[in-house]
Amino acid sequence: MRRSPEIVRGLLVAVVGLAVTAVVAAALLALGGHSPGATFAALIAGAFGSWDRFVSFTLVRATPLLFTGLAVALAFRAHVWNIGAEGQLYAGALAGVAVALLLPTSAPLLLLPITLVAAAAAGALWAAGPAAMRTRFGVGEVITTLLLNFVALFLAQFLVQGPLQEPRRIFNQTDSIPEAAHLPALLPGTRLHVGFALAVAVALALWLYLARTPGGLRLRTVGASPRAARVSGRFRATPVVWAAFLTSGAIAGLAGWVQIAGVTHRMYEGLSPGWGYTAIAVALLARLNPLAVVVTAIVFGALSAGGGAMQRDAGVPEAWVRGIEALVILAVLATDRCWQLLAARGEGG
Amino acid sequence: MSPGEIHGLIGENGAGKTTLARILGGLAAPDSGKVRIGGRAVELSGARQARALGVAMVHQHFSLVPSFTGLENIALLDPGAWNRRGAAARGYRERVEARARELRLAVELDQPVGGLGVGARQRIEVLKALMPDPRVLLLDEPTAVLAPQEVDGLLAVLRRVADAGGAVVLVAHKLDEVLAVATRVTVLRRGRRVLTTEVASTSAPQLAEAMVGSKVAGPATSSRWRGAPLEATPVARLAGVHARRDGRQALRGVALEVRRGEIVGIAGVDGNGQRTLAAVLAGVQRPDEGEAELPPEVGWIPQDRTEEGLVGGFTITENVALALHGRSALRSGPWLDWRGVGEAALGVMREMEVQAEGAEMAAGALSGGNQQRVVVGREFLRSGSFLVAESPTRGLDVKAAAAVRARIRELAAGGDEAPGIVLISTDLDEVLELADRTLVLVRGRLVEMAPGDRTHRAIGRAMLGADRAGGDDW
Numbered sequence: 001m002r003r004s005p006e007i008v009r010g011l012l013v014a015v016v017g018l019a020v021t022a023v024v025a026a027a028l029l030a031l032g033g034h035s036p037g038a039t040f041a042a043l044i045a046g047a048f049g050s051w052d053r054f055v056s057f058t059l060v061r062a063t064p065l066l067f068t069g070l071a072v073a074l075a076f077r078a079h080v081w082n083i084g085a086e087g088q089l090y091a092g093a094l095a096g097v098a099v100a101l102l103l104p105t106s107a108p109l110l111l112l113p114i115t116l117v118a119a120a121a122a123g124a125l126w127a128a129g130p131a132a133m134r135t136r137f138g139v140g141e142v143i144t145t146l147l148l149n150f151v152a153l154f155l156a157q158f159l160v161q162g163p164l165q166e167p168r169r170i171f172n173q174t175d176s177i178p179e180a181a182h183l184p185a186l187l188p189g190t191r192l193h194v195g196f197a198l199a200v201a202v203a204l205a206l207w208l209y210l211a212r213t214p215g216g217l218r219l220r221t222v223g224a225s226p227r228a229a230r231v232s233g234r235f236r237a238t239p240v241v242w243a244a245f246l247t248s249g250a251i252a253g254l255a256g257w258v259q260i261a262g263v264t265h266r267m268y269e270g271l272s273p274g275w276g277y278t279a280i281a282v283a284l285l286a287r288l289n290p291l292a293v294v295v296t297a298i299v300f301g302a303l304s305a306g307g308g309a310m311q312r313d314a315g316v317p318e319a320w321v322r323g324i325e326a327l328v329i330l331a332v333l334a335t336d337r338c339w340q341l342l343a344a345r346g347e348g349g
Numbered sequence: 350m351s352p353g354e355i356h357g358l359i360g361e362n363g364a365g366k367t368t369l370a371r372i373l374g375g376l377a378a379p380d381s382g383k384v385r386i387g388g389r390a391v392e393l394s395g396a397r398q399a400r401a402l403g404v405a406m407v408h409q410h411f412s413l414v415p416s417f418t419g420l421e422n423i424a425l426l427d428p429g430a431w432n433r434r435g436a437a438a439r440g441y442r443e444r445v446e447a448r449a450r451e452l453r454l455a456v457e458l459d460q461p462v463g464g465l466g467v468g469a470r471q472r473i474e475v476l477k478a479l480m481p482d483p484r485v486l487l488l489d490e491p492t493a494v495l496a497p498q499e500v501d502g503l504l505a506v507l508r509r510v511a512d513a514g515g516a517v518v519l520v521a522h523k524l525d526e527v528l529a530v531a532t533r534v535t536v537l538r539r540g541r542r543v544l545t546t547e548v549a550s551t552s553a554p555q556l557a558e559a560m561v562g563s564k565v566a567g568p569a570t571s572s573r574w575r576g577a578p579l580e581a582t583p584v585a586r587l588a589g590v591h592a593r594r595d596g597r598q599a600l601r602g603v604a605l606e607v608r609r610g611e612i613v614g615i616a617g618v619d620g621n622g623q624r625t626l627a628a629v630l631a632g633v634q635r636p637d638e639g640e641a642e643l644p645p646e647v648g649w650i651p652q653d654r655t656e657e658g659l660v661g662g663f664t665i666t667e668n669v670a671l672a673l674h675g676r677s678a679l680r681s682g683p684w685l686d687w688r689g690v691g692e693a694a695l696g697v698m699r700e701m702e703v704q705a706e707g708a709e710m711a712a713g714a715l716s717g718g719n720q721q722r723v724v725v726g727r728e729f730l731r732s733g734s735f736l737v738a739e740s741p742t743r744g745l746d747v748k749a750a751a752a753v754r755a756r757i758r759e760l761a762a763g764g765d766e767a768p769g770i771v772l773i774s775t776d777l778d779e780v781l782e783l784a785d786r787t788l789v790l791v792r793g794r795l796v797e798m799a800p801g802d803r804t805h806r807a808i809g810r811a812m813l814g815a816d817r818a819g820g821d822d823w
Binding site for chain 2: 212213214217218220221224225227228230231232233234
């Protein structure tokens with residue numbers, strides 16, 4: 001139950017944070033011998049320059065960040081520190097591709113739902129190990145989820161070089177998935193696929209769940225205080241923790257498969273440029289609010305889409321974009337902290 | 350206090366022992382009054398300054414860095430451990446070992462302290478405090494976590510410190526330890542000094558009486574039970590209940606029957622199984638052995654309102670929802686009926702006269718008294734047949750505490766509809782004021798006091814049998 005001042009504050013912090021980012025980035029770009037004006041112009045044109053740039057690039061690139069960001073936000077709300085969205089993403093991608101390639105059906109109404117379910121199930125399964133280790137033995141999930149990322153990554157490498165490799169065996173990638181497994185376009189004539197709408201729907205559902213349902217209240221309580229859950233809420237935290245792990249893993253699993261079904265149409269090595277990790281920033285900047293994750297995911301999608309254009313049109317290496325992403329995080333966090341300090345001083349004096 | 354003196358500071362929970370120790374240790378400032386050290390009035394602005402003036406403190410909760418070794422922990426705050434360039438001073442280790450030998454303290458210097466037992470950690474804590482050779486050594490309930498042999502060892506060290514001319518202040522609530530080691534003793538009760546005397550000229554019963562007061566219980570105040578007979582069927586019943594907490598036996602064969610309209614008071618020194626008994630009565634913990642027959646819904650006012658009774662980051666409405674979210678009347682389809690919960694929250698606030706800007710205010714922003722009113726009012730919502738109130742006035746000021754007690758009394762006076770109430774409290778006055786009958790929880794066992802024995806003295810004696818019980822706090 002958020003109140004309006006909270007939203008106003010979030011927006012103001014975001015605007016001031018982005019302004020600070022722009023100033024600092026401009027200074028650094030100038031020091032690096034690049035023209036800040038031309039760089040920003042290329043970045044913005046690349047991300048928002050036209051309807052098609054915005055829809056086909058920014059929103060398409062925001063989609064996997066939105067899924068993984070939501071996965072992280074949900075888990076963190078329950079104080080489940082799932083750092084493993086990256087691995088769960090790969091698990092989902094592999095499961096979806098495997099089902100799409102191996103299942104002998106070509107009916108889209110059948111194949112697509114099955115692949116989506118398979119991807120979500122695989123993501124959840126990838127999170128189940130850490131969930132069991134935490135709830136049974138008290139092993140911290142930061143370590144287990146993180147380490148399983150590498151297991152998933154290497155498993156993916158093995159599969160695209162081995163059992164799932166394309167028949168020609170030239171590239172480390174799978175065969176194209178059948179058309180029946182493609183996610184249809186969301187807006188005709190653009191590259192934006194239904195996966196984006198699905199991600200927004202998940203965001204809406206999570207928000208409603210957290211704010212409006214008894215289960216959401218329980219999850220938030222476990223995140224805030226497991227002892228209050230037991231004593232005041234009279235429920236056990238363990239099933240809630242399990243649910244948070246599994247749902248988070250399932251959503252992250254969707255990220256991988258949706259990217260394939262909507263964009264690449266095949267699985268290959270290095271499918272994700274680290275979406276599962278960027279997701280942590282996406283979720284934290286959104287203060288773990290699912291609706292705000294939609295906004296922050298689009299911001300990071302825009303940076304990613306604009307980065308390519310920046311390199312092409314302004315001759316600024318794309319690595320700068322990673323630096324700008326980091327600056328966004330630092331600036332917004334710093335702004336937020338300053339805001340808190342100012343508010344505290346205002347109340348105190 | 351004079352050099353060579355061991356001064357025992359005793360009193361019940363909340364009597365002000367820790368506050369007084371913190372003032373002398375420089376951790377809290379007095380609202381009025383002065384601290385004099387060596388004849389000079391000083392204003393202590395922090396632990397560092399207190400240490401510089403020769404006051405060293407051993408805290409109730411250890412202040413050691415778990416990943417550091419014993420030697421590193423000892424060196425941390427000792428200026429003598431470092432040379433001018435900030436490197437470890439030569440020969441420091443030998444000095445520490447020499448001091449340990451002198452005090453006959455067996456300390457492990459090379460293991461990370463996090464892996465040591467509490468007794469070993471405390472010996473390091475004590476040695477750390479004694480390294481600069483302080484004039485005054487303060488120990489805040491140092492024996493609470495120790496096994497009996499370890500207690501004897503610690504007391505022997507304190508005696509050696511005093512023999513060497515140091516002054517020792519020992520904060521405790523266990524009488525026999527104070528009597529064993531102290532030369533003088535001060536009894537605090539509700540923030541006032543009620544007695545200071547030479548140990549040689551006092552006795553355990555006299556001190557116990559000073560601790561709990563000598564007022565005789567007034568007539569039981571609650572409810573209809575005075576005339577009308579109680580229902581035959583208890584609303585809650587425990588028989589032969591054994592239960593553990595953190596692997597330790599916390600309850601040993603507890604039997605209890607509670608009927609509608611009565612307040613059953615359970616007195617006892619903290620750490621004798623209170624927390625476990627409350628959890629069992631609330632239906633949150635199942636007994637390992639024995640039977641617990643409980644109504645489907647139980648009100649439970651937990652002793653720790655900030656960690657257990659409330660979620661500070663939640664609004665008042667959300668905190669009320671915590672108790673009501675399972676009720677089908679407050680759901681429509683998958684949704685929680687926030688409007689209904691909001692009305693319930695406003696009802697709680699009206700009923701309990703909660704001072705707040707509205708039901709959407711964060712519970713953490715309320716004062717302690719108002720927080721407790723929210724908890725009490727919310728738990729009354731599920732106290733249709735049974736309520737467990739666990740130290741319901743702990744940490745509240747006099748006015749807020751009186752308000753909470755009045756509500757509990759009103760609840761019990763509610764005629765045929767009144768629930769059965771169990772009041773678990775370490776405040777003996779509170780138990781005697783509210784309860785219709787009184788039991789004492791001692792080392793996990795419940796002892797019923799005969800009606801004629803409802804006096805401070807008799808109950809205090811029963812409570813003190815509990816001195817060496819293991820703690821069961823969370």
